[in-house]
Amino acid sequence: MNNPKLQKDIENFENAYKQVSLSVSEKENLKSNIFGRITPVAQPSPFFAWSFYLRAVPAALIMFAIIGAPVSFAAERSLPGDVLYKVKTNINEEVKAAFVPKEEKNEYYQSLLTKRVSEIKILAREGEIKKDALVDFEEALEENVSDVILALEVSEDSEEDTLEDHQVVVAALDISEDVLGLSEETGELDASVSFSIISEIETKEEVDDKDIDEKKAEDEQVELVELKEETEKENDKKEMREKFRSLRNVALDALSKHVEDISNTRVEEVESLVDDIVLEAKEEILGSDFTNASTTLDSSVRIRLEQEVEFLVNESVELDSDL
Amino acid sequence: MEMLYDAYVDDIFRYLMFRIRDKEKALDLTQEVFVRMWQSYLGKGKDVEFPKALLYRIAHNLLVNSYERDVHHSSLDTLSEAGFDIADNSQDISKTIIASDLNQMLGLIEKKDSDLILLRHIEGFSVKEIADIHGVSENVISVRLHRALAQLEDLYNKKEKNE
Numbered sequence: 001m002n003n004p005k006l007q008k009d010i011e012n013f014e015n016a017y018k019q020v021s022l023s024v025s026e027k028e029n030l031k032s033n034i035f036g037r038i039t040p041v042a043q044p045s046p047f048f049a050w051s052f053y054l055r056a057v058p059a060a061l062i063m064f065a066i067i068g069a070p071v072s073f074a075a076e077r078s079l080p081g082d083v084l085y086k087v088k089t090n091i092n093e094e095v096k097a098a099f100v101p102k103e104e105k106n107e108y109y110q111s112l113l114t115k116r117v118s119e120i121k122i123l124a125r126e127g128e129i130k131k132d133a134l135v136d137f138e139e140a141l142e143e144n145v146s147d148v149i150l151a152l153e154v155s156e157d158s159e160e161d162t163l164e165d166h167q168v169v170v171a172a173l174d175i176s177e178d179v180l181g182l183s184e185e186t187g188e189l190d191a192s193v194s195f196s197i198i199s200e201i202e203t204k205e206e207v208d209d210k211d212i213d214e215k216k217a218e219d220e221q222v223e224l225v226e227l228k229e230e231t232e233k234e235n236d237k238k239e240m241r242e243k244f245r246s247l248r249n250v251a252l253d254a255l256s257k258h259v260e261d262i263s264n265t266r267v268e269e270v271e272s273l274v275d276d277i278v279l280e281a282k283e284e285i286l287g288s289d290f291t292n293a294s295t296t297l298d299s300s301v302r303i304r305l306e307q308e309v310e311f312l313v314n315e316s317v318e319l320d321s322d323l
Numbered sequence: 324m325e326m327l328y329d330a331y332v333d334d335i336f337r338y339l340m341f342r343i344r345d346k347e348k349a350l351d352l353t354q355e356v357f358v359r360m361w362q363s364y365l366g367k368g369k370d371v372e373f374p375k376a377l378l379y380r381i382a383h384n385l386l387v388n389s390y391e392r393d394v395h396h397s398s399l400d401t402l403s404e405a406g407f408d409i410a411d412n413s414q415d416i417s418k419t420i421i422a423s424d425l426n427q428m429l430g431l432i433e434k435k436d437s438d439l440i441l442l443r444h445i446e447g448f449s450v451k452e453i454a455d456i457h458g459v460s461e462n463v464i465s466v467r468l469h470r471a472l473a474q475l476e477d478l479y480n481k482k483e484k485n486e
Contacts, residue, residue, distance in 0.1 A: 009425040
């Protein structure tokens with residue numbers, strides 16, 4: 001705006017314009033008209049809002065509707081082996097997941113993994129863990145691990161963050177294994193104990209056939225049942241250990257695939273960086289005194305290349321140790 | 324909603340009044356703007372980040388519809404005949420506005436262009452806010468605004484030359 005008169009007119013117009021207003025009575029009349037029209041607006045029913053999620057988690061939500069909120073609330077404190085534990089893991093947590101924004105899904109599933117670990121710790125502290133509890137726990141854990149891995153695959157987080165997340169999964173599995181006494185070292189011991197028990201039972205059974213003394217046979221029988229129970233327990237443990245191992249392998253596969261992706265990206269990054277340096281050097285050499293430039297640039301380029309190589313080596317060492 | 328009404332009723336009325344130039348119609352449309360704000364947004368519990376811009380947008384849409392219905396609207400110089408006697412103290416103000424060169428010149432350029440100049444330079448909206456109100460991109464508003472202002476300035480220069 002270069003015309004001074006136009007500028008001045010705009011200012012005057014603005015001042016006059018802003019003083020134009022409705023009188024108090026006009027405002028009151030208008031207000032009562034408006035508020036008379038707006039009060040009876042129908043609010044959408046809360047169930048209507050739910051219908052969207054009904055499509056997202058149908059089974060879970062229908063169960064939720066049938067069983068009702070009090071049950072689902074009570075289920076929150078349940079532990080593996082409890083009747084309500086499945087309500088907690090299959091319904092409550094799934095319904096909650098449907099409300100978690102996409103970008104926070106991965107974090108949510110990780111918090112569930114941590115929850116699983118603390119659940120099994122509580123059970124271990126209380127004493128012996130029953131087979132039902134183990135089965136429940138293993139199912140829930142398997143579900144959570146695949147959820148986290150799936151969420152990580154579609155995650156848009158930085159690679160370092162995702163790497164850390166993958167490690168969280170493996171760590172959660174390791175802790176659970178430890179708590180259950182299923183870790184590698186004790187595992188081998190357990191296996192040998194289990195083997196010796198089985199062979200003991202076999203010999204006892206042979207002996208049992210030939211024994212005539214009933215009382216003695218009864219004692220042997222009791223002992224045998226106890227031993228059998230123990231063996232079954234050991235076998236269950238073995239089964240669980242195998243499940244854990246396969247689960248851990250799934251998590252480790254996902255992790256190593258991710259590490260591989262990262263290292264490929266790193267190599268590409270370094271390669272393009274080296275290209276840039278060479279290009280820069282060429283430009284400088286061609287643009288200035290050739291002999292002087294080549295000696296100074298040779299050393300500077302070498303130093304930078306050496307730094308890059310060192311960086312690359314460190315990166316791969318770190319990545320290896322992560323694996 | 325009541326706070327919104329108290330804060331912006333004058334702005335919305337003024338906006339409509341200066342464009343439709345009919346006090347009764349402007350009052351009706353002002354009422355409609357607030358009713359629609361409630362029915363389409365606040366009453367449904369929608370979160371409105373910039374209520375002022377949204378009110379203007381509703382007002383703008385209502386105006387466009389009203390223009391389509393009533394093609395033969397009057398120009399700014401007939402404001403007084405159309406009952407531009409808003410508050411008691413507004414008589415002198417309205418005369419000042421009607422008599423101003425700017426008002427005459429704005430009557431000579433295209434309606435949508437004069438609207439942009441009023442929004443930007445009289446009502447003080449940013450280009451982005453005007454783009455929101457008109458429902459077009461900022462670029463479109465910038466270009467149109469620049470062209471409208473150049474046209475207005477040209478009219479001023481011509482008038483000065485003649486004098």
